[in-house]
Amino acid sequence: LTQLDIRLIRLRSTDSQEAQEASPEAMKILAAFLVAAAAEPCVVPASFPRTSRVSRRFFGLLSTLDFTPMAFHETPGFCRSGSSWQNDVKLHTNAGKTKGASNNQFGNNLWFCFEKPRTLLGCMAECEARPDCGAFDRPPNEDAQECCLFWQGNTGDDLPDRECWVREEDQSDLPPGSLLDTSVTVMPVPIFTMMKLDSSTSGVVAEATRWFCPTWTWCDFTVKDCFGNVLYQVSAEWTTDLDSDGAELLGTEVKAYIVTSPTGEVLGRTSRLTDGAEPVRVFNVQKQQVAIMITPEEWFFRNFYPLEWFVDVGNPSASVEAEPMQDPRLLTMIVTFQFRSLGYLATLPLLLLILAAFFAVYYYVVVLKRQGRFLCLLPNCLQECVVNNCSWCSGMFVKRQQLILDESSTSCCGGRNKNNLWKTQIQPLTPAE
Secondary structure, three states: OHHHHHHHHHHHHOOHHHHHHHHHHHHHHHHHHHHHHHOOOOOOOOOOOOEEEEEEOOOOOEOEEEEEEEEEEEEEOOEEOOOOOOOOOOOEEOOEEOOEOHHHHOOOOOEEEEOOOEOHHHHHHHHHOOOOEEEEEEOOOOOOEOOEEEEOOOEEOOOOOOEEEEEEEOOOOOOOOOOOOEEEEEEOOOOOEEEEEEEOOOEEEEEEEEOOOOOOOOOOEEEEEOOOOEEEEEEEEEEOOEOOOOOEOOOOOEEEEEEEOOOOOEEEEEOOOOOOOOOEEEEEOOOOEEEEEEOOOOHHHHHHOOOEEEEEEOOOOOOOOOOHHHOHHHHHHHHHOOOOOOOOEOHHHHHHHHHHHHHHHHHHHHHHHHOOOEEOOOOHHHHHHHHHOOHHHHHHHOOOOOOOOOOOOOOOOOOOOOOOOOOOEEOOOOOOO
8 A cells, every 4th residue: 555655646746658657557556455455354263173073085086184073062970871882992092002990890891991090182082092982971170080981872961070071973062253164175286285274154264385295204384374374384393292291201302393473483382293193282382282183093094094083172162362272274284284195186086096007007917918919118218128138028028938039120029110119019929939
């Protein structure tokens, strides 16, 4: 606007020729100002839901992660009126190794209590690490307390001094301003990773950008709002690990995310970044745990193609201004980069591409072999070798069958014209040959 004022003053104080030369520039400035004034401000979402399931989209074209709010509904009392555990509760999950409490011998397998106490976030993570868990109960305190898991279908019995948290998919109790039908889509930009966060209620809310990063490690990335203004700088740095209480584990050196504002102010950090073998915890600048991320995936999917993660926050009623480390625009991007092999394609087109490649190899190697004909496709670096020696081509496709080639022959690998170096149809040798 200041540039526009200066330009208009100059136009009024100069002759008509100078005004005609400068007016296009002034019109551009005016147009940019009008567009910026008419644009709606970027949406600042409410805090992250209590629990969200992050799943890889199967259908569609581009690689997309869907965020579905889950609800651990608080019901008063002990978890009861449901089925007992139908199988043995896993003691070793991505939430860590654990032991059962002595009171598990009672109750006819209705509950499974841990030997050591858990915080509310820790108890949620233990339940999410076990797909059959439908609820957990604990004393009504925020600090570490007894934690007991239950099979699906249990709910609170209204007795005092106990809370039963029932796990189900529900969006009814989300605070005003929450993002609905949220997803993060990987844009098809080579080398440079760009992701967009959008929702059905607010459109594009934020984006994240990152340069090429190997799939087995973690790298820096930037979170921006819908206008491209930087919100958070996230750096992957080697530092000391933190336990669930925020205490430093001296003697450790791990890679963790350090989150800073555009001005360089440190806002918080994570615990050790892993492939999901253990939870990834999120801490604010006071080193208070505000969120936890966990996946129930086994080793193979964890490392190569994870399908599901969960994100839990400690205080969903806190605003983004009060607790920036719970900002959905930040947490969604952090958990998105926990998905290995994001790629550019959704699951279904990726599977179709793999199947097409498999059948192409099958056709060339199996079908053509049965017909007695073989197709040899070679890059330029191997053409000279094939012209002078057929051993590679024969060894690749006809199990090192001996082929005859004399110096006067104009063919190789069973009759290839030397002028045609890209395709070679190999004919099987007759007994006479």
